[in-house]
Amino acid sequence: MSDPIILAVPKGRILGEALPLLARAGIVPEAAFADDSSRALRFRTNQPDIDLIRVRAFDVATFVAHGAAQMGIVGSDVLAEFDYSELYAPVDLGIGHCRLSVAEPADMAAKDDPRGWSHVRIATKYPHVTRRHFEGRGVQAECVKLNGAMELAPVLGLAPRIVDLVSSGRTLQENGLVEVEVIAQVTSRLIVNRAAFKTRGQVVPLVDRFRQAVAA
Known part of the structure; x- marks a missing residue:
């Protein structure tokens, strides 16, 4: 056999x-x-x-x-x-089923417009997907590679935004973050x-x- x-x-x-x-x-x-x-x-x-x-x-x-x-x-x-x-x-x-999304602190999102971005600094375990997504929009993405605990990055000043998987959105909410853009359905x-x-x-x-x- x-x-x-x-x-x-x-x-x-x-x-x-x-x-x-x-x-x-x-x-x-x-x-x-x-x-x-x-x-x-x-x-x-x-x-x-x-x-x-x-x-x-x-x-x-x-x-x-x-x-x-x-x-x-x-x-x-x-x-x-x-x-x-x-x-x-x-x-x-x-x-x-979930989605790969860009998220940022709620107070930032209240006055932010993703259509006006030209450069973003993002913490993510998806640097290649993130760069490709933003390059397609003419936005330069500076990616900080993390393997977990993504929601801490904005809180501790590592990066103001994250790209991560989102299902219910509860983890984002509990860490003061909101989705501002969906990159892909997963x-x-x-x-x-x-x-x-x-x-x-x-x-x-x-x-x-x-x-x-x-x-x-």
């Missing part, structure tokens, strides 16, 4: 939405996957030819692009940030390594199972 297909799934909020979808596609992880005390990162499933790895969302794209995993589930925000040519995203899974996608798509016989049927799971 050939090596199992490795499917990379993200830790965090999206995983909770992805598990029912995996089940509808006929993939159920071993019991250890649900054990919060387990430090394991690779898990067997009820399908002997499919293993799961659980990694950070940004790392899903890297594992699949470099062929360490053949398939994965990741947000379209991550795909836009990395833009790996080795990735194919055949299925919008319809989960993980959903999670099934991604496939292009070489694996051509050479691993299990991949195409598995993609079809995910399509059917979404339709169901």
Whole structure:
């Protein structure tokens, strides 16, 4: 039997939405996957030819692009940030709905007009997406790369604005920030390594199972 297909799934909020979808596609992880005390990162499933790895969302794209995993589930925000040519995203899974937005302190927003910006300093973990967005508007974006706690940047004077994922907006509100511009709507996608798509016989049927799971 050939090596199992490795499917990379993200830790965090999206995983909770992805598990029912995996089940509808006929993939159920071993019991250890649900054990919060387990430090394991690779898990067997009820399908002997499919293993799961659980990694950070940004790392899903890297594992699949470099062929360490053949398939994965990741947000379209991550795909836009990395833009790996080795990735194919055949299925919008319809989960993980949120948006990538520009936010700033409420008192600044009360007298600010994004149409008048010519230069912005922004804290974000999406520097490439942010620069591309603002370049398209003729605005120079100076990006400060952060991996988390974005809402602290305006409060502590690191950058007056942030670009981050927004779902309910509660985190922004609790930190005195408001959305002033939406860069992109985000959903999670099934991604496939292009070489694996051509050479691993299990991949195409598995993609079809995910399509059917979404339709169901």
